[in-house]
Amino acid sequence: ISRALMPREWCLDDFELVRPLGKGQFGRVYSMRERRTGFVVAMKVLLKSELLNANMEHQLRREIDIQSNLKHKHILRLDTFFHDESRVYLVLEYAPQGELYKQLQKARTFPEWRASKYIYELATALAYLHRKHVIHRDIKPENLLLGCNGEIKISDFGWSVHAPSSRRNTMCGTLDYIPPEMVEGQWHSSHVDLWSLGILCYEFLVGHPPFESKTVETEADNDRESTFRRIAKVELTIPDHLSDDAKDLIRKLLQRNPDQRLALERVMLHPFITRHNGIGSSKNRS
Protein backbone atom coordinates (compact mmCIF):
# COMPACT_ATOMS: atom_id res chain seq x y z
CA ILE A 1 0.00 0.00 0.00
CA SER A 2 2.80 2.46 0.82
CA ARG A 3 3.91 2.31 -2.89
CA ALA A 4 0.33 3.01 -4.03
CA LEU A 5 0.00 5.83 -1.49
CA MET A 6 3.31 7.39 -2.56
CA PRO A 7 3.27 11.07 -1.63
CA ARG A 8 1.14 12.73 -4.32
CA GLU A 9 -1.93 14.88 -4.10
CA TRP A 10 -4.85 12.62 -3.22
CA CYS A 11 -8.49 13.65 -3.54
CA LEU A 12 -11.86 12.26 -2.58
CA ASP A 13 -12.49 11.02 -6.15
CA ASP A 14 -9.66 8.51 -5.74
CA PHE A 15 -11.90 6.63 -3.29
CA GLU A 16 -15.37 5.09 -3.28
CA LEU A 17 -17.54 4.71 -0.17
CA VAL A 18 -17.87 1.20 1.30
CA ARG A 19 -19.79 2.01 4.51
CA PRO A 20 -19.92 4.37 7.50
CA LEU A 21 -17.90 2.97 10.42
CA GLY A 22 -18.74 5.32 13.24
CA LYS A 23 -17.74 8.53 14.90
CA GLY A 24 -14.41 9.60 16.31
CA GLN A 25 -14.19 12.45 18.80
CA PHE A 26 -14.20 15.00 15.99
CA GLY A 27 -15.79 13.75 12.79
CA ARG A 28 -17.08 10.68 11.08
CA VAL A 29 -15.20 7.63 9.87
CA TYR A 30 -15.96 5.62 6.74
CA SER A 31 -14.42 2.54 5.16
CA MET A 32 -13.42 3.51 1.62
CA ARG A 33 -11.91 1.60 -1.32
CA GLU A 34 -9.07 3.24 -3.24
CA ARG A 35 -10.31 2.91 -6.84
CA ARG A 36 -7.07 1.92 -8.61
CA THR A 37 -5.76 -0.65 -6.14
CA GLY A 38 -9.02 -1.80 -4.52
CA PHE A 39 -7.30 -1.29 -1.15
CA VAL A 40 -9.72 -0.65 1.72
CA VAL A 41 -8.85 2.17 4.15
CA ALA A 42 -10.61 3.97 7.00
CA MET A 43 -11.21 7.63 6.22
CA LYS A 44 -11.73 10.10 9.07
CA VAL A 45 -13.54 13.20 7.77
CA LEU A 46 -13.30 16.41 9.82
CA LEU A 47 -15.16 19.64 9.17
CA LYS A 48 -12.78 22.62 9.01
CA SER A 49 -15.46 24.86 10.52
CA GLU A 50 -15.77 22.53 13.54
CA LEU A 51 -12.00 22.35 13.94
CA LEU A 52 -11.65 26.11 13.82
CA ASN A 53 -14.31 26.97 16.36
CA ALA A 54 -13.06 24.24 18.68
CA ASN A 55 -9.55 25.65 18.26
CA MET A 56 -8.46 22.12 17.35
CA GLU A 57 -6.54 22.73 14.16
CA HIS A 58 -3.17 22.74 15.95
CA GLN A 59 -4.10 19.50 17.78
CA LEU A 60 -5.01 17.92 14.40
CA ARG A 61 -1.69 19.04 12.90
CA ARG A 62 0.09 17.41 15.85
CA GLU A 63 -2.02 14.21 15.46
CA ILE A 64 -1.02 14.03 11.77
CA ASP A 65 2.66 14.81 12.40
CA ILE A 66 2.91 12.18 15.13
CA GLN A 67 0.79 9.33 13.75
CA SER A 68 2.09 9.53 10.15
CA ASN A 69 5.64 8.92 11.39
CA LEU A 70 4.79 5.85 13.47
CA LYS A 71 5.24 2.35 12.04
CA HIS A 72 4.31 -0.42 14.51
CA LYS A 73 2.00 -3.42 14.19
CA HIS A 74 -0.01 -2.34 17.25
CA ILE A 75 -0.38 1.30 16.19
CA LEU A 76 -2.99 2.22 13.57
CA ARG A 77 -1.17 3.67 10.53
CA LEU A 78 -2.00 7.10 9.17
CA ASP A 79 -1.07 6.69 5.49
CA THR A 80 -1.80 10.16 4.16
CA PHE A 81 -4.18 13.11 4.36
CA PHE A 82 -5.70 15.74 2.09
CA HIS A 83 -8.28 18.52 2.32
CA ASP A 84 -10.79 20.41 0.19
CA GLU A 85 -12.48 23.76 0.86
CA SER A 86 -14.58 22.48 3.77
CA ARG A 87 -13.08 19.24 5.09
CA VAL A 88 -9.87 17.49 6.12
CA TYR A 89 -9.57 13.78 5.24
CA LEU A 90 -7.27 11.39 7.15
CA VAL A 91 -6.50 8.13 5.30
CA LEU A 92 -6.02 5.57 8.06
CA GLU A 93 -5.37 1.83 8.21
CA TYR A 94 -8.64 -0.12 8.32
CA ALA A 95 -8.98 -2.38 11.38
CA PRO A 96 -11.18 -5.30 10.24
CA GLN A 97 -12.32 -6.46 13.69
CA GLY A 98 -13.49 -3.03 14.82
CA GLU A 99 -13.61 -1.38 18.22
CA LEU A 100 -12.32 -3.18 21.29
CA TYR A 101 -14.71 -1.43 23.71
CA LYS A 102 -17.69 -2.99 21.89
CA GLN A 103 -16.24 -6.45 22.46
CA LEU A 104 -15.60 -5.57 26.11
CA GLN A 105 -19.20 -4.34 26.50
CA LYS A 106 -20.47 -7.60 24.98
CA ALA A 107 -18.17 -9.85 27.01
CA ARG A 108 -18.44 -7.61 30.15
CA THR A 109 -15.00 -8.88 31.25
CA PHE A 110 -12.15 -10.63 29.42
CA PRO A 111 -10.55 -13.87 30.65
CA GLU A 112 -7.04 -13.33 32.04
CA TRP A 113 -5.28 -14.84 28.97
CA ARG A 114 -7.05 -12.30 26.71
CA ALA A 115 -6.40 -9.29 28.96
CA SER A 116 -2.77 -10.42 29.30
CA LYS A 117 -2.38 -10.63 25.48
CA TYR A 118 -3.79 -7.09 25.01
CA ILE A 119 -1.65 -5.63 27.83
CA TYR A 120 1.46 -7.23 26.30
CA GLU A 121 0.66 -5.85 22.82
CA LEU A 122 -0.03 -2.41 24.30
CA ALA A 123 3.22 -2.50 26.27
CA THR A 124 5.20 -3.19 23.07
CA ALA A 125 3.43 -0.28 21.29
CA LEU A 126 3.94 2.10 24.25
CA ALA A 127 7.64 1.11 24.50
CA TYR A 128 7.98 2.02 20.79
CA LEU A 129 6.13 5.35 21.34
CA HIS A 130 8.17 6.28 24.41
CA ARG A 131 11.45 5.49 22.61
CA LYS A 132 10.30 8.17 20.14
CA HIS A 133 9.48 10.50 23.08
CA VAL A 134 5.76 10.38 22.26
CA ILE A 135 3.17 10.14 25.03
CA HIS A 136 -0.29 8.98 23.91
CA ARG A 137 -2.14 10.34 27.01
CA ASP A 138 -5.48 8.89 25.95
CA ILE A 139 -5.14 5.10 26.19
CA LYS A 140 -8.69 3.75 26.83
CA PRO A 141 -10.91 1.03 25.30
CA GLU A 142 -12.61 3.55 22.96
CA ASN A 143 -9.25 4.28 21.33
CA LEU A 144 -8.33 0.65 20.72
CA LEU A 145 -9.18 -1.19 17.52
CA LEU A 146 -8.63 -4.79 16.44
CA GLY A 147 -6.70 -5.95 13.36
CA CYS A 148 -7.48 -8.93 11.14
CA ASN A 149 -6.02 -11.41 13.68
CA GLY A 150 -7.68 -9.73 16.65
CA GLU A 151 -4.47 -7.86 17.50
CA ILE A 152 -4.62 -4.47 19.20
CA LYS A 153 -4.26 -1.26 17.16
CA ILE A 154 -3.88 1.97 19.16
CA SER A 155 -5.68 4.77 17.32
CA ASP A 156 -6.73 8.41 17.82
CA PHE A 157 -3.53 10.33 18.55
CA GLY A 158 -5.53 13.49 19.08
CA TRP A 159 -4.14 13.85 22.60
CA SER A 160 -0.61 12.59 21.98
CA VAL A 161 2.30 14.99 22.55
CA HIS A 162 6.07 14.97 22.63
CA ALA A 163 7.26 14.31 26.18
CA PRO A 164 7.55 16.00 28.66
CA SER A 165 4.54 18.19 28.42
CA SER A 166 1.98 20.13 30.36
CA ARG A 167 -1.67 20.03 29.30
CA ARG A 168 -2.92 23.20 27.56
CA ASN A 169 -6.36 22.10 26.37
CA THR A 170 -9.13 21.48 28.87
CA MET A 171 -9.77 17.76 29.14
CA CYS A 172 -13.16 16.53 28.04
CA GLY A 173 -14.64 13.02 28.14
CA THR A 174 -14.09 10.53 30.90
CA LEU A 175 -11.63 11.20 33.70
CA ASP A 176 -11.29 7.47 34.36
CA TYR A 177 -7.90 7.14 32.71
CA ILE A 178 -6.27 10.39 33.84
CA PRO A 179 -3.41 9.92 36.33
CA PRO A 180 -3.08 12.13 39.45
CA GLU A 181 -0.29 14.30 38.01
CA MET A 182 -2.47 15.21 34.99
CA VAL A 183 -5.57 15.70 37.15
CA GLU A 184 -3.52 18.27 39.09
CA GLY A 185 -2.39 19.91 35.82
CA GLN A 186 1.23 19.19 36.69
CA TRP A 187 4.04 18.53 34.24
CA HIS A 188 3.81 14.91 33.18
CA SER A 189 6.03 12.34 31.48
CA SER A 190 5.47 9.16 29.51
CA HIS A 191 4.58 7.53 32.85
CA VAL A 192 1.01 8.76 32.34
CA ASP A 193 0.59 5.93 29.79
CA LEU A 194 1.71 3.42 32.45
CA TRP A 195 -1.12 4.60 34.69
CA SER A 196 -3.63 4.19 31.84
CA LEU A 197 -2.24 0.68 31.16
CA GLY A 198 -3.03 -0.19 34.78
CA ILE A 199 -6.54 1.24 34.50
CA LEU A 200 -7.08 -0.75 31.28
CA CYS A 201 -5.85 -4.00 32.84
CA TYR A 202 -8.26 -3.48 35.76
CA GLU A 203 -11.18 -2.68 33.41
CA PHE A 204 -10.50 -5.70 31.14
CA LEU A 205 -10.68 -8.04 34.17
CA VAL A 206 -13.29 -6.30 36.36
CA GLY A 207 -15.58 -4.79 33.69
CA HIS A 208 -15.34 -1.15 34.85
CA PRO A 209 -12.43 1.21 35.67
CA PRO A 210 -11.32 1.39 39.35
CA PHE A 211 -12.06 5.09 40.02
CA GLU A 212 -15.53 5.18 38.48
CA SER A 213 -16.35 8.71 37.36
CA LYS A 214 -18.82 10.31 35.01
CA THR A 215 -17.44 12.34 32.11
CA VAL A 216 -16.08 15.72 33.07
CA GLU A 217 -18.88 17.65 31.31
CA THR A 218 -21.63 16.06 33.36
CA GLU A 219 -19.77 16.31 36.68
CA ALA A 220 -21.24 18.97 38.94
CA ASP A 221 -18.31 20.91 40.36
CA ASN A 222 -18.37 19.28 43.79
CA ASP A 223 -18.63 15.74 42.20
CA ARG A 224 -15.75 16.68 39.92
CA GLU A 225 -13.68 17.48 43.00
CA SER A 226 -14.62 14.10 44.53
CA THR A 227 -13.58 12.31 41.34
CA PHE A 228 -10.26 14.12 41.28
CA ARG A 229 -9.75 13.40 45.01
CA ARG A 230 -10.48 9.70 44.47
CA ILE A 231 -7.98 9.53 41.58
CA ALA A 232 -5.43 11.67 43.41
CA LYS A 233 -5.79 9.67 46.66
CA VAL A 234 -5.60 6.44 44.57
CA GLU A 235 -8.31 4.62 46.59
CA LEU A 236 -7.87 1.26 44.85
CA THR A 237 -9.89 -1.85 45.74
CA ILE A 238 -9.18 -4.92 43.60
CA PRO A 239 -11.82 -7.72 43.61
CA ASP A 240 -10.60 -10.92 45.24
CA HIS A 241 -11.40 -13.16 42.26
CA LEU A 242 -8.50 -11.75 40.25
CA SER A 243 -5.32 -13.88 40.25
CA ASP A 244 -2.44 -12.73 42.51
CA ASP A 245 -0.38 -11.96 39.37
CA ALA A 246 -3.15 -9.73 38.00
CA LYS A 247 -3.53 -7.88 41.34
CA ASP A 248 0.25 -7.48 41.60
CA LEU A 249 0.60 -5.96 38.10
CA ILE A 250 -2.35 -3.58 38.60
CA ARG A 251 -0.94 -2.38 41.96
CA LYS A 252 2.51 -1.82 40.41
CA LEU A 253 1.06 0.31 37.58
CA LEU A 254 -1.45 2.33 39.63
CA GLN A 255 1.21 4.02 41.74
CA ARG A 256 0.48 7.64 42.64
CA ASN A 257 4.14 8.55 42.20
CA PRO A 258 4.81 8.31 38.41
CA ASP A 259 8.44 7.22 39.01
CA GLN A 260 7.31 4.19 41.02
CA ARG A 261 5.14 2.76 38.22
CA LEU A 262 6.46 -0.50 36.74
CA ALA A 263 8.56 0.20 33.62
CA LEU A 264 7.26 -1.23 30.32
CA GLU A 265 10.22 -3.61 30.01
CA ARG A 266 9.26 -5.06 33.41
CA VAL A 267 5.54 -5.18 32.47
CA MET A 268 6.44 -7.43 29.53
CA LEU A 269 8.32 -9.79 31.87
CA HIS A 270 5.69 -9.77 34.64
CA PRO A 271 4.23 -13.25 35.48
CA PHE A 272 0.72 -12.03 34.56
CA ILE A 273 2.07 -11.51 31.01
CA THR A 274 4.59 -14.35 30.66
CA ARG A 275 2.18 -16.90 32.19
CA HIS A 276 -0.17 -16.46 29.21
CA ASN A 277 2.02 -15.26 26.36
CA GLY A 278 4.75 -17.91 26.54
CA ILE A 279 7.32 -15.14 26.49
CA GLY A 280 10.77 -15.95 27.83
CA SER A 281 9.76 -19.62 28.17
CA SER A 282 11.92 -22.30 26.51
CA LYS A 283 9.05 -22.98 24.06
CA ASN A 284 9.62 -19.91 21.94
CA ARG A 285 13.31 -19.34 22.57
CA SER A 286 14.99 -19.53 19.14
Ligand SMILES: CC(=O)NC[C@@H]1CCN(c2c(Cl)cnc3[nH]c(-c4cn(C)nc4C)nc23)C1
Ligand atom coordinates in the same frame (compact mmCIF):
# COMPACT_ATOMS: atom_id res chain seq x y z
C1 LIG B 1 -10.50 5.10 17.86
C2 LIG B 1 -11.53 5.75 17.04
O1 LIG B 1 -11.31 6.77 16.41
N1 LIG B 1 -12.74 5.13 17.05
C3 LIG B 1 -13.79 5.72 16.34
C4 LIG B 1 -13.77 5.43 14.90
C5 LIG B 1 -14.93 4.59 14.55
C6 LIG B 1 -14.48 3.73 13.39
N2 LIG B 1 -13.04 3.86 13.32
C7 LIG B 1 -12.22 2.91 12.62
C8 LIG B 1 -10.90 3.21 12.18
CL1 LIG B 1 -10.23 4.78 12.46
C9 LIG B 1 -10.14 2.25 11.52
N3 LIG B 1 -10.61 1.01 11.29
C10 LIG B 1 -11.86 0.70 11.70
N4 LIG B 1 -12.55 -0.47 11.58
C11 LIG B 1 -13.75 -0.27 12.15
C12 LIG B 1 -14.77 -1.30 12.23
C13 LIG B 1 -14.65 -2.56 11.69
N5 LIG B 1 -15.79 -3.21 11.99
C14 LIG B 1 -16.14 -4.58 11.63
N6 LIG B 1 -16.62 -2.42 12.67
C15 LIG B 1 -16.01 -1.24 12.81
C16 LIG B 1 -16.63 -0.09 13.53
N7 LIG B 1 -13.89 1.00 12.64
C17 LIG B 1 -12.69 1.60 12.36
C18 LIG B 1 -12.56 4.60 14.42
